[in-house]
Amino acid sequence: MSLIPDATEQLARARADLRMGLPIVLRDGSRRMLVLAVETLSADRLAALAALGGTPHLAITARRAETLKARAYDGDLARLTLPKDADLTWLNAVADPADDLRSPMKGPFVALREGPADLDRLALRILKSARILPAALNLSVPTAPEGLTTLDATATRHLLDTASPLHPVIHARVPLAAAENSRLHVFRPEDGGEEHYAIEIGRPPRDTPVLARLHSACFTGDLLGSLKCDCGPQLHGALTQMGDEGAGILLYLNQEGRGIGLANKMRAYSLQDQGFDTVEANHRLGFEDDERDFRIGAALLKQMGFASVRLLTNNPAKIAMMEKNGIAVTERVPLKVGENPHNTKYLATKAKKSGHLL
Ligand SMILES: Nc1nc2c(ncn2[C@@H]2O[C@H](COP(=O)(O)OP(=O)(O)OP(=O)(O)O)[C@@H](O)[C@H]2O)c(=O)[nH]1
Numbered sequence: 303m304s305l306i307p308d309a310t311e312q313l314a315r316a317r318a319d320l321r322m323g324l325p326i327v328l329r330d331g332s333r334r335m336l337v338l339a340v341e342t343l344s345a346d347r348l349a350a351l352a353a354l355g356g357t358p359h360l361a362i363t364a365r366r367a368e369t370l371k372a373r374a375y376d377g378d379l380a381r382l383t384l385p386k387d388a389d390l391t392w393l394n395a396v397a398d399p400a401d402d403l404r405s406p407m408k409g410p411f412v413a414l415r416e417g418p419a420d421l422d423r424l425a426l427r428i429l430k431s432a433r434i435l436p437a438a439l440n441l442s443v444p445t446a447p448e449g450l451t452t453l454d455a456t457a458t459r460h461l462l463d464t465a466s467p468l469h470p471v472i473h474a475r476v477p478l479a480a481a482e483n484s485r486l487h488v489f490r491p492e493d494g495g496e497e498h499y500a501i502e503i504g505r506p507p508r509d510t511p512v513l514a515r516l517h518s519a520c521f522t523g524d525l526l527g528s529l530k531c532d533c534g535p536q537l538h539g540a541l542t543q544m545g546d547e548g549a550g551i552l553l554y555l556n557q558e559g560r561g562i563g564l565a566n567k568m569r570a571y572s573l574q575d576q577g578f579d580t581v582e583a584n585h586r587l588g589f590e591d592d593e594r595d596f597r598i599g600a601a602l603l604k605q606m607g608f609a610s611v612r613l614l615t616n617n618p619a620k621i622a623m624m625e626k627n628g629i630a631v632t633e634r635v636p637l638k639v640g641e642n643p644h645n646t647k648y649l650a651t652k653a654k655k656s657g658h659l660l
Pocket residue numbers: 516517518519520521531533536557558559560561562567570571580584614615616617620658
């Protein structure tokens with residue numbers, strides 16, 4: 303192996319660069335596109351981009367375009383031309399729905415129809431995977447400035463399509479209130495992404511269906527006891543049931559906010575305070591209802607030697623994804639705990655829009 307970063311390592315660097323406000327370069331054959339994340343763009347970098355000449359455009363997802371009433375000629379995304387006086391304030395207002403209601407963005411927005419959108423599409427995928435707002439200021443350039451992280455488009459698309467291998471790091475005994483005979487396993491993905499955990503209760507046999515839960519991280523619910531969702535009671539309810547049965551496996555997947563990250567989840571909460579429901583809020587931010595990668599859960603179970611589960615969930619999509627990824631679900635075990643006056647609407651929306659079973 304060479305000492306030079308490979309495509310996976312370049313992608314991890316690109317995510318870090320974008321989160322810090324640095325441009326990256328997407329390369330496809332002889333084409334080069336500079337990409338800047340609007341969320342982290344500074345006035346200085348915007349001025350430096352303008353100094354390069356050329357005509358930058360702003361790529362947003364079709365979800366965000368719908369809110370702004372901009373035409374998404376590219377299907378799942380729109381490439382907006384910048385008005386002459388476009389500044390940081392304008393770019394932020396397009397990218398971030400925080401002020402949509404207080405000072406609605408005035409169109410008309412002019413969307414590009416001509417030219418390829420493939421690199422813009424890739425840029426938005428990378429931004430989502432970096433857990434920042436999917437809005438990219440892009441500029442096609444003949445040659446890219448020195449010193450920037452450059453990604454090969456084909457290799458990067460392939461990496462984003464493929465689940466990163468996860469490697470066990472360490473496991474140790476952690477006696478829990480719900481189950482004294484418990485162990486915590488830490489897994490680390492090769493792609494520099496978040497670590498995920500498995501809590502093994504007792505010593506579940508590998509040749510029979512194990513009582514299992516795939517729990518997505520919820521800092522607010524799991525740690526703070528937030529009443530806006532049902533995550534905390536679900537987490538503790540699942541551990542208690544596994545403790546009572548003497549065996550189980552709880553995967554704690556670091557996919558905060560259904561895969562949009564805590565900052566974006568708080569943006570969604572702020573929109574919910576303005577009257578939007580949990581799904582509408584995600585869409586206004588430019589995200590899909592659910593951005594989680596459920597393949598991770600299936601991969602971890604397989605890696606730990608499990609082939610079939612009794613799944614603690616109310617979410618049919620989780621069952622479908624397990625089956626699709628080679629884990630048999632012999633039984634769905636409902637997990638109905640934690641309903642309170644603050645989350646009745648949230649749970650009703652999940653049932654209505656995301657197909658959750660009541
Ligand atoms: N984007 C967003 N995420 C939320 C919101 N409320 C909770 N979440 C996240 O939703 C996820 C809930 O995860 P789970 O409880 O595993 O999943 P679920 O799809 O509800 O399925 P089950 O609980 O298994 O029935 C967590 O990642 C939370 O952080 C919200 O309003 N917006």
